[in-house]
Amino acid sequence: xxQGPDTALLFIDATSYYSILAEAEKATIETREGxxxxxxxxxxxxxxxxxxxxxxxxEEKLVRCLLSDQDPEYAEDFLLGHRSFMSSxxxxxxxxxxxxxSEH
Numbered sequence: 001x002x003q004g005p006d007t008a009l010l011f012i013d014a015t016s017y018y019s020i021l022a023e024a025e026k027a028t029i030e031t032r033e034g035x036x037x038x039x040x041x042x043x044x045x046x047x048x049x050x051x052x053x054x055x056x057x058x059e060e061k062l063v064r065c066l067l068s069d070q071d072p073e074y075a076e077d078f079l080l081g082h083r084s085f086m087s088s089x090x091x092x093x094x095x096x097x098x099x100x101x102s103e104h
Contacts, residue, residue, distance in 0.1 A: 031061070038064075054078075059086055063094040067102065 012020075026041070029052065031039040037056035043050055053071045054062065062082075066075055082091055 005046060028055070031057075041070075059090075060098075063091065063098055066095070067098055 012049070027043040029041045029043075030037045031041075039061040040055040041052040042055050044053050051071065054065050054074050062078060065071070066078060082088075086094070
C-alpha cells in the first residue's frame, strides 16, 4: 500500500518540475576539496529572512559547521540525527579535534 491517512500525492507538470529543479540548482553551493564535494549548502527563504543552510557533507565538515553560527537551527538538527552516520563517541572525538585545530 502506497497511501495512508497521512500521505498525499502531488502532481505537477514537467515544465514546473524542471523550473523547480533549476531554482534549487541556482540556490545550491558545493564546496570541493580537489574533485570531491565535501559540503553542500542551499539558500532557503523563510518567513522573514533567507539564509544558507547545510544540506549534506563529510563528517568532518558537518562537525565544523557545528562550530560556526551560519545556520542557527543546524546544531539541533545535527544533534538529533548524527547517530545515523556516526557514534556519539566519534562526534566527541571529532569535536575535540576541531577545537584543537581552531586554537592553532
